[in-house]
Amino acid sequence: MAPHSISLCFSAPHLCFTHLPPPLPLFSSSVISLPVFRHFRSFRPIRMASSSPSIDSVPSPPDNAIVLGCGGIAVDFLATVDSYPQPDDKIRSTSLKVQGGGNAANALTCAARLGLNSRLISKVANDSQGKGMLEELEADGVDTSFLVVSKEGNSPFTYIIVDKQTKTRTCIHTPGDPPMLPTDLSQSSMLSALDRASIVYFDVRLHETALVIAKEAGRKKIPILVDAEKKRDGLDELLQFADYLVCSAKFPQVWTEASSTPGALISMLLRLPKLKFVIVTLGEEGCLMLERASKAEILQSQETDIESLLETLKHRKDSTATYPTCVSSETTELKADGIGTMSGRLFLGTAEKIPPEELLDTTGAGDAFIGAVLYAICAGMPPEKMLPFAAQVAGCSCRALGARTGLPRRTDTRLVPYLV
Template sequence: MGSCGVDYLASVAAYPRPDEKLRTEKLETQGGGNCANALTAAARLGLSPALVTKIGGDGLGDGILTELHADGIDTQHVLRAPGHPSPFTYIIVDRQGGTRTCIHTPGAPLDPEEMGGGLLASALQGAALVYFDGRLTEAALLLAREARARGIPVLVEAERLRPGLEALLAEADFVVTSAHFPQDWTGEAHLADAVLATAERLPRAAWVITTLGTGGAVLLERPGAGDAAASAPERTLAEVLEGELRPALAAAAAAAGAGTVCVARTGQAIGGGHVASTSGPVRLRYSSSRDPAQAAAQAHAAGERAAALNADSGRGASYSGAGAGTGVAATATAAAVAPGVTAQVTLASIAQLPKEAVVDTTGAGDAFIGSVLYGICTGMRLPDIMRLAAVVAAAKCTQLGARPGLPARSQLTCELLGC
């Protein structure tokens, strides 16, 4: 459940300066929205996903549904808002700087009351997993809690600070975050400490994955019943990542051949990445330079910045979650008593793709999450899920926009898919 809309993508040679005019190199109109993109990736891998969202009753909305149907996504739970436009986003892709700039216009809000009338039960019928992209949080909370009551696992994406996201994350069995979310949410100065603090704030989550851009992705997986967690060695997360796992990835890359595991729609060959894990659970602790009070102040500032960027100034606390009872201040107090998390740590590299083959990173995170959805629903091992997700995200980056580059199942090797 989450966002769905239209993307207007303009590729330019270089990002314009203020008050400057320039011509686009390429202009495309495509379906967009984090949730819709992720479900498209999952559908092309072989799942049969259903989307719960709300779009306008306009022609854009008709086009959105047509595109989703073409990829095999069930849209019977997509609500329409007569007289309202569908959500859309302007995206400027800067070829020279390798950046993308997004300006989003939301559509009509989804009222929690609209989730009644049997929609909750109908949407969850036969579901193996429920995914939320962090938007439409009030209505999403109703669906998440109903899913939990029915024993259906919940995955929540934390791409950026959003109002109400803290409460939705508290319902999650699985969490995937962007590279910058942990530091914004927790205020921790060091990324490793921020990833650890994020997992600590989510005790219900069995695992948390944080994507790291060109640095790959890191997974913290809590031990299951019977795992030898009590005798786990104690180390900082930074020590584990930089002192053990990243050297192991480098050694694996040096020893492995350059095999192709995917051929992108452009014909570009993509090689699989590598995965390294600790031999078992590790008692992860924070770095000695950590300052909880400073982290709380930084998290508050990040919340205020997020609110301002969403034309919602003055409501920073609702973005940072500081007033939700499980916010930064409460976490800092708890951490002083029992700091850290015991977890097995896995680090995955990015897939092997020449830099010159990267056209656009828009939707790479959605491609990653769509692969995670596929992996969970088909019972893949977590390290294998991360390797698949890296390849699908790389394939996406070979074309402009979030969906054209998403690979079909036939473009991937059976070994990579776990079949």
């Protein structure tokens, strides 16, 4: 999803890229007890200090954990500019970087750097860009043996304008040709890709192929995470198979037509009974997560209005911390007016407060967040730990140009407090 952190992504009808040459192969490579429904748990990581956990104490990644992803791959042409151009402007870039991109490819690169075995299903052409993308993924430990390589056509690519003034990025994407079809992936290849998979991830870019894989994963009872950046063809069908959902800030209300995000989250879990949790990323405001619970887990029988509960969580969060934290409610019966009730827990995660001079580019921050969530699910992290961990990984990615340059490895000292 590259949704998520302070992002701007749209087609600019007045911004012309005429007479551009073909893309070049330039790869650079504590429980607090309060009255009624005010029971909260919070997570604050131990900060690195002389007595804090060391890199040597970081546990090994989950044994044999394999994440299979199906979705977008591309070449990103990232041009940094002092400010976004006006129509008919002619401006100069202050820096240029050419790097592999695409939601699924970015998320799996992140997961691989964190220690998971990552496999990717996608399609590229047999051109210099396609070859460069495969080499870059393989260098990061992503298994590319299930990618389809077309003998003809062009690999997908994206022009990305990074605005130094507003700290936003604008993406102009050109899909690959020919597009991927379900028949491109043989039954034997699909079964091999799913073999021993711990979780399957879809960014809904290749929805026809994804649906075939989702059905087989469902039959094999392999958990599925869907990235809902925005409404796309095939998304509704894929959501029926989802165990986990991560979505952009606007998506819940757009999809459910609810009047608020908290109410929309209840609506989503009621409409999608297979979902275990839904996370909505809110950029610099952090994230919000609703986790389903059973009636037996409820600690309070009284119904709680989710809007009021969220306001209470906001008052409980640590606004002074610069690093990501999380506060959560107890398991309770949550209600949203006009929508319904459900048993669950609400979590509010904060984002890292990145100094302005360190915030370089938010491209792929949402993909980094998802890559970390995939790792957290495989590692069995509780939500109170998963959300700050994912936010920290996303924060690391924002400190370098491009979606992958700043992706941390599991031994990064900034991640150690979340892994021990």
